[in-house]
Amino acid sequence: MNSDQLGEKGENRFGEICADAGLICNKTTRDRAGWDFIVDFPISEQEELSMDHRAGPISCTVQLKTIMERNNTISMRLSMAERLAKDNKPCFVYVFKVNKELNFSDSYLVHIHGARLEAILKRLRKETQKNNRSINHLKISFTLDESEKIEYGGNAFKNAIEKYCKNGMHKYQAEKNTYRNCVGFASHPIEVKVTIEAEHETKLIDSFLEEGISIPVTELKSYETRFGIKLPLHEGISESIQITPNPAGECYLLFRNEDSPKPIKVKAVLYLTPTSFTIQKIVLKTKSFNIFIEKNDVSTRKYFQLNDIGNLRLTCSEWLQFWRVMQCIADPTGIMELIQESNHIQIDFKFQQESPYSLHECKSWERYLLNLIKILETATVENEEDVTMEELAKNQDICARLCNIFFQESPGITDNFDFDYPELPSLHEKPAIIAESLHVAGALIAYYAKAIIKINNNNKNGRLRLENVKFCKANHLQKKENFEKFINHAKSREGIDIVFSIN
Numbered sequence: 001m002n003s004d005q006l007g008e009k010g011e012n013r014f015g016e017i018c019a020d021a022g023l024i025c026n027k028t029t030r031d032r033a034g035w036d037f038i039v040d041f042p043i044s045e046q047e048e049l050s051m052d053h054r055a056g057p058i059s060c061t062v063q064l065k066t067i068m069e070r071n072n073t074i075s076m077r078l079s080m081a082e083r084l085a086k087d088n089k090p091c092f093v094y095v096f097k098v099n100k101e102l103n104f105s106d107s108y109l110v111h112i113h114g115a116r117l118e119a120i121l122k123r124l125r126k127e128t129q130k131n132n133r134s135i136n137h138l139k140i141s142f143t144l145d146e147s148e149k150i151e152y153g154g155n156a157f158k159n160a161i162e163k164y165c166k167n168g169m170h171k172y173q174a175e176k177n178t179y180r181n182c183v184g185f186a187s188h189p190i191e192v193k194v195t196i197e198a199e200h201e202t203k204l205i206d207s208f209l210e211e212g213i214s215i216p217v218t219e220l221k222s223y224e225t226r227f228g229i230k231l232p233l234h235e236g237i238s239e240s241i242q243i244t245p246n247p248a249g250e251c252y253l254l255f256r257n258e259d260s261p262k263p264i265k266v267k268a269v270l271y272l273t274p275t276s277f278t279i280q281k282i283v284l285k286t287k288s289f290n291i292f293i294e295k296n297d298v299s300t301r302k303y304f305q306l307n308d309i310g311n312l313r314l315t316c317s318e319w320l321q322f323w324r325v326m327q328c329i330a331d332p333t334g335i336m337e338l339i340q341e342s343n344h345i346q347i348d349f350k351f352q353q354e355s356p357y358s359l360h361e362c363k364s365w366e367r368y369l370l371n372l373i374k375i376l377e378t379a380t381v382e383n384e385e386d387v388t389m390e391e392l393a394k395n396q397d398i399c400a401r402l403c404n405i406f407f408q409e410s411p412g413i414t415d416n417f418d419f420d421y422p423e424l425p426s427l428h429e430k431p432a433i434i435a436e437s438l439h440v441a442g443a444l445i446a447y448y449a450k451a452i453i454k455i456n457n458n459n460k461n462g463r464l465r466l467e468n469v470k471f472c473k474a475n476h477l478q479k480k481e482n483f484e485k486f487i488n489h490a491k492s493r494e495g496i497d498i499v500f501s502i503n
Contacts, residue, residue, distance in 0.1 A: 006066040006068075007064070009066060009096075009098070009102070010065070010066030010098075011027070011064060013096065013104060014062075014094065016154075017153055017157055018037075018154060018157075020153065020154030021154030021155050021157060021158040022042060023039050023154070023158060024039070024041075024042075025038075025039055026038040026039075026040070036061065036063055036080075037061070037064060038059065038060075038061060038062075039059070039060050039061075039062050039161070041057045041058040041059070041158075041161070041162075042057060043056075044057070058090070058161060058165045058169060059089060060091065060161060061084065061090070061091045062091075063076060063084065063091075063092070063093045063094070064094050064096075065095045065096070066096040066097075066098060067096070067098070068100075069097045069098060069099045069100070069106070071097075073141050073143050074093060074095055074110070075139045075141040076093070077135075077136060077137075077138070078120075078124070078135040078136075078139060079135050079138075081112075081120045081123075084112045084120070085117050085124075085180065086180070088176050090169075090172060091111075091112040092112065092161070093108075093142075094107065094110075095107060095108040095110065104152060105152075106149060107149070107150055107151070107153075107157070108148045108149050108150065109148055109150050109160050109161075111164055113176060113179070116142065117176075117180060118183050119140070119142070120140060121180070121184060122184065123140050125184075125227055125229050125231070126229065129231060184226040184227040185225075185226055186225060189224055189226060190224055190233070191222065191224075191225065192220065192221070192222045192223075192241075193220070193221045194219065194220045194241060195217060195218045195219040195220075196216070196217050197216070197218065200216055203215050203216075204277075205273050205277050205281060207245065208272070208274065209245055209271045209281060210283075211242075211245060212242065213242065214240040214241070214242055215240055215241050215242070215243070216239065216240050217239075220241065221234070222234045245271055248271060249269075249270050249340060250267065250268070250269055250340075251269075251270050251284070251338055251339060252266065252338075252340075253265070253266045253291070253337070253338060253339075254266075254337040254339060255324070255325050255328040255329075255334065255335075255336050256328060256334070256335060257328045257331040257334040257335070259333075260327070264324045266325060267286065268284040268285060268291075269285045269286075270282070270284060270340065271283040271284075271285065278296065278297075279294060279295070279296050280294070280295045280296070281295075287307070287312070288306065288307055288309065288312060288314065288322045289304055289322075290305045290307070291304045291305075304329065310388070310390070312389070313387060313388055314386055315385070315386055316373050316384050316387070316392075316441050317373060319389070319392065320370065320373065323362050323365040323366050324362075324366060326355065326356075326362045327359060327362035327366065330355035330358060330359050330362055331359060368392075368396060371400075371403050372395070372399050372441055374403075374406075375440060376440070376441065376443060378406055379440075379443070379446075379447070379475055380474075380475060381443045382476070384442075385442025385443055387441050391441070392441065395440055398440060399440070402440070402447075405447065405449065405471055406471055406474065425455055427455060427464070428453060428454065428455040429454070430452070430453045431450060431451070431452060431453075431494075431496045431498070432450070432451050432453050432498040432499065433448050433487070433491060433496050433498065433499045434449045434450075434499075434502065435449075435483075436502040436503055437483040437486075438503075443476055444476070444479070445476060445477070446474065446482075446483050447471070447473065447474035447475075448472055448487070449470055449472055450468075450469070450472055450494060451467060451468060451469040451470070452466070452467050452468045453465075453498070454467050466500070472490070472494070473490070483503075487501070
């Protein structure tokens with residue numbers, strides 16, 4: 001029996017076993033390489049779901065091979081194998097074995113995934129390397145493995161397909177597509193060779209530290225390595241290239257000076273230039289500033305660079321850290337330690353530039369931010385908002401007033417009032433609540449205090465005074481409408497009905 005006769009025998013039997021399992025077998029094409037079928041499964045009942053939510057049925061491509069029992073190798077046209085590998089649907093080769101009496105003896109199901117898919121892609125790449133793109137006359141062979149052997153018959157075939165597609169068609173196709181696009185690549189599959197004039201070396205060095213630097217080149221070649229086979233991607237002339245810098249890792253910077261032996265710890269990202277350059281550069285990048293260290297055979301230069309402080313948004317705690325670092329930099333006694341894992345490197349601050357801020361200015365901001373953070377903590381603000389320096393500067397008067405109210409024994413609340421009220425004399429010696437809500441460093445804060453009302457009809461500066469003022473409580477409000485609820489809670493808690501709202 002020749003190969004065409006074997007193929008026809010297998011085709012007829014395959015249709016029967018599909019019918020036995022309730023599968024729809026659609027023949028697509030026939031050539032001397034074998035038979036192709038589209039096998040469709042019925043929609044499963046999935047009684048727990050409504051019909052519009054049922055998963056779609058399995059549909060797969062099957063190439064049929066019928067071989068003699070003594071044979072253990074199958075082959076197909078490389079063009080056919082490529083089609084099976086590139087199709088996201090489940091693809092299989094179903095193999096019948098026929099004994100010398102021409103009876104079906106064994107069956108195998110080869111899944112075009114994993115090692116089988118990888119073998120096809122690798123062969124295609126080898127032919128590309130040979131510049132052989134006419135692959136219709138080429139064949140690829142597979143040796144059958146015992147793990148691919150299944151029981152003879154329709155139910156065994158159906159169960160095997162369902163096992164491979166148990167997570168549904170959509171997930172199967174996505175996983176196959178991802179595997180096909182990723183398999184065969186090492187960690188660094190792309191190689192680029194460029195020719196750069198010596199006059200542009202500085203730009204090349206800086207491109208490993210900063211994004212967006214265009215480097216003029218006179219020639220560019222790029223290669224991709226997959227399955228250990230290197231093929232050219234591009235060759236020609238390009239005007240310029242850009243390099244995306246990769247950090248060498250994270251580290252911590254410890255700042256201290258003689259006045260502050262306790263270090264300020266700042267997280268930084270470390271960037272390094274390759275050691276092959278004549279100039280070695282290190283950049284330590286933080287949210288608010290960067291520190292640069294340049295070394296050559298003769299000298300070492302250290303300098304720092306502020307980021308766009310005007311548009312920078314940080315929490316109050318981060319701004320406090322910033323001003324403490326600036327204080328160390330402005331101080332001639334300041335030092336910095338770089339900590340990466342277990343390594344400690346001490347660097348003296350002898351920057352080749354003046355500090356942008358004076359020590360007095362740094363200490364003034366430090367005092368202000370310490371008070372501001374204390375106010376936020378008193379108001380139980382758990383998550384600080386990001387704010388700009390301009391917004392912080394606008395809050396300085398408010399911060400001073402709240403510090404006086406929250407933390408002084410005799411809070412300075414405006415306590416002279418002059419208004420007409422028929423029952424004003426009856427308020428004399430009565431307790432009252434003073435309440436206010438205001439925005440501080442991006443947070444809406446409400447507070448209240450208690451006081452005693454004093455009435456003086458002869459006082460030219462006001463008929464009503466508030467004495468014995470005592471701060472009680474501050475809260476962080478999520479929205480302005482909660483201020484009334486805050487006041488009602490204060491009235492209930494203190495047993496006081498009279499309220500003066502400063503808003």
